[in-house]
Amino acid sequence: MRLFLLECKRVFTSRMAIGAMTFSLIVSLFLSFSMINGIKITDRDINTLYKGVAALDYARAIAAPNEGEMTPEKLIAMNDLYVVIENKYGVGDMKNVPEEIYQEKIRPIRDFINVPGLVYKSTETGMTIPPKERTSEMLTHFYIARDAALPDFIRDKYTHDAEKINAVMEINTKLQTPFYYASTLGWNDALENIGFVILLLAFAIVLVTSSVFSSDYQTDADAIQRTTKKGRLPLGLSKIGTSLLFAVVSYFFCIGLMTAIFMYFCGTEGLRASVQVVEPMCIAPMTFGDLLKALLMSGLLTILAITAFSLLVSSRTKTPVVSLIISVAMILAPTVIVLISMGDMANWIRLCLPSGGLGVMGTIYYEIMAYVNILKIGTVTIWSPNVVLVAPIVLIPILIIFTLRSYIKFQN
Amino acid sequence: MELTIRNITKDYGNKRAVDHVSMKISSGVWGLLGANGAGKTTLMRMIAGILKPTDGEVCYNNVNIINLGEAYRGRFSYLPQTFGFYPEFNVQDYLEYIACLKGLNRHETKGKIEQFLDIMGLRDVRKKKIKKLSGGMQRRVGIAQALLNDPEILVLDEPTSGLDPGERVYFRNILSEFSKDRIVMISTHIVSDVEYIAAQNAIMKDGRIIAVGKTDDLVTQIQGKVFEGVVSSGMYEGFEQTVCVVNMKNIDQERVAVRYVADVPMTQNSRSVYPRLEDLYLWIFRDTTEGRGGLS
Incomplete structure (x- = not known):
């Protein structure tokens, strides 16, 4: 324990660690506040009405009366209200509705109109059936209609793969209906930003951890340490433990701070909303709060996995620069793979990497909200977010064991 | 132990x-x-x-x-x-x-x-x-x-x-x-x-x-093989090429005092001296850079 504490003192007070942590904190704060400041509520001519914190407050205020379950009754009532206003101004086109009326009456119910809009589409044209043509009968069975539309929605992706379509439908059965409505303004961007900062944090952490062993090999400090009583297994464990602790502390500082800022400014109401309020065809049985938890958990596990990977590389290379280059390449690998291919094999490789939950478009947020990726192994199908969460849990202990083995057996 | x-x-x-x-x-x-x-x-x-x-x-x-x-x-x-x-x-x-x-x-x-x-x-x-x-x-x-x-x-x-x-x-x-x-x-x-x-x-x-x-x-290995003597400055370069010189010191512009290891004395005025570890080292490594005078 004393060795671990001394190692912590050494690592946490090193210039590199302080620099990396300071940089990550500044970036986290900058991105949080610039995102909040960039949020706008505009009129239909895209003139800014509210900006930043004011926009978030306004969005929450107008959504508050309607917060709750998106029951068929509510959908019908909102649709009727929409149609009445549309008809009042003549031609069945929102363009004729005065801006004040639009902001006052339509904006608060817009999500109740848009969500069914993605489900009810003309079988002939594929176009959205307009609200005035949506009957009470249709909206009463909205959730059944949504489930029925799902296979068509994913058919393009899985043309001939019945097993994958079945897997999607199976996951979809776990959805809680009615969906829960609350203002989600800001949260979508917040989750994307958190994912991006996790990526930057990974770079900062490997900058420190990729030199943990290799730097000692290079300076020959390792020769002195290795020949001491506790210089092998206990020191190896201390170095690994300290590096992982550094990763965890950095993560909690930066991502914890960001999350707190977003919760304070975007409000916690949005976390109660079903993700389907934003992506109606999303199959994830989750609220935004669940999505945030999944992102935070996946981010932490991925950060630990990439830290463990960088330690393994460090334990096997004699120069910190080489170790850093390999670790950085691993961080970038998922982003490169996404750009090259989204095929089954590419997805397996990407998600099973230690950096599987990292990337410009590679966090669990995208796996849940943007892609419907069902991966197959033999006849078994796995939903990609599960791979993102499970892969690092499997990888971390394996990487640690290999690092330890590699360090103990290293000959310099 | x-x-x-x-x-x-x-x-x-x-x-x-x-x-x-x-x-x-x-x-x-x-x-x-x-x-x-x-x-x-x-x-x-x-x-x-x-x-x-x-x-x-x-x-x-x-x-x-x-x-x-x-x-x-x-x-x-x-x-x-x-x-x-x-x-x-x-x-x-x-x-x-x-x-x-x-x-x-x-x-x-x-x-x-x-x-x-x-x-x-x-x-x-x-x-x-x-x-x-x-x-x-x-x-x-x-x-x-x-x-x-x-x-x-x-x-x-x-x-x-x-x-x-x-x-x-x-x-x-x-x-x-x-x-x-x-x-x-x-x-x-x-x-x-x-x-x-x-x-x-x-x-x-x-x-x-x-x-x-x-x-x-x-050092008994080189007992009787370590000598000190004086060579002329003009001949020193050639002397150094053929003999394992341990030490040299300029006496004046024309003469150089040398300590060397050799099987037999290489100059008329050479006298046998008691060998030191350094002499042995240079004798053993006479074919390397250090043995040719790179010794600290």
Whole structure:
């Protein structure tokens, strides 16, 4: 324990660690506040009405009366209200509705109109059936209609793969209906930003951890340490433990701070909303709060996995620069793979990497909200977010064991 | 207390760095002499357990050091040629860290650090970052860390490289004092570092130990072959090409005093002198750069 504490003192007070942590904190704060400041509520001519914190407050205020379950009754009532206003101004086109009326009456119910809009589409044209043509009968069975539309929605992706379509439908059965409505303004961007900062944090952490062993090999400090009583297994464990602790502390500082800022400014109401309020065809049985938890958990596990990977590389290379280059390449690998291919094999490789939950478009947020990726192994199908969460849990202990083995057996 | 090296060999690919070396090392200071590339560092790193021999074994009191593991490392200390340290450490932090690695408890650590800060003259710089110390002071820290656990076996690889003569003498004296009832092994190509303090010397060439023994015994190999004489300045260049010159000194513009090793006297005025370890070293390594006068 004393060795671990001394190692912590050494690592946490090193210039590199302080620099990396300071940089990550500044970036986290900058991105949080610039995102909040960039949020706008505009009129239909895209003139800014509210900006930043004011926009978030306004969005929450107008959504508050309607917060709750998106029951068929509510959908019908909102649709009727929409149609009445549309008809009042003549031609069945929102363009004729005065801006004040639009902001006052339509904006608060817009999500109740848009969500069914993605489900009810003309079988002939594929176009959205307009609200005035949506009957009470249709909206009463909205959730059944949504489930029925799902296979068509994913058919393009899985043309001939019945097993994958079945897997999607199976996951979809776990959805809680009615969906829960609350203002989600800001949260979508917040989750994307958190994912991006996790990526930057990974770079900062490997900058420190990729030199943990290799730097000692290079300076020959390792020769002195290795020949001491506790210089092998206990020191190896201390170095690994300290590096992982550094990763965890950095993560909690930066991502914890960001999350707190977003919760304070975007409000916690949005976390109660079903993700389907934003992506109606999303199959994830989750609220935004669940999505945030999944992102935070996946981010932490991925950060630990990439830290463990960088330690393994460090334990096997004699120069910190080489170790850093390999670790950085691993961080970038998922982003490169996404750009090259989204095929089954590419997805397996990407998600099973230690950096599987990292990337410009590679966090669990995208796996849940943007892609419907069902991966197959033999006849078994796995939903990609599960791979993102499970892969690092499997990888971390394996990487640690290999690092330890590699360090103990290293000959310099 | 005996360190036994049994027929150890170390290969790096096709290159053999240490070639079937066998030695029995008992307490006292041992000088491991050899030119650069002779295999001294590789041999020491195998004794330290850092490198695994390709063949053979190193035993301490007849038990293989690999099997002894922690028990061996608890009695052992090593100072490599390059003293690597963490730049963020000051002297005291570093010694605390190494003391912990050596298994000393808090109380022992405090006492030992105070003791070696005094012995090594480091008290005034205890809070100074090691990277800001001079080379000599850094070496002192290196020696201090090596002595913290009161080792039975102390292995020092080129411990005086880069030091001025005063500091070299200082280290020699400390090591000489420390070596009672301990094995102290010093690898060097600077003969004077071990000549006066080593109880035994081993001379290494091309990965092999070619001579082992006390200084006086070793130098008998060249008894009657070491001469001092005077040659003219004009002839010196040719003289140096053919004879193993240990030392030369210009007497005046026309004459040069030389000390050399040869089977027979090479000048009329040569007289036989008592050989020193340095003479033997240069005689053995006369075909290398160091043997041709590159000696420090």
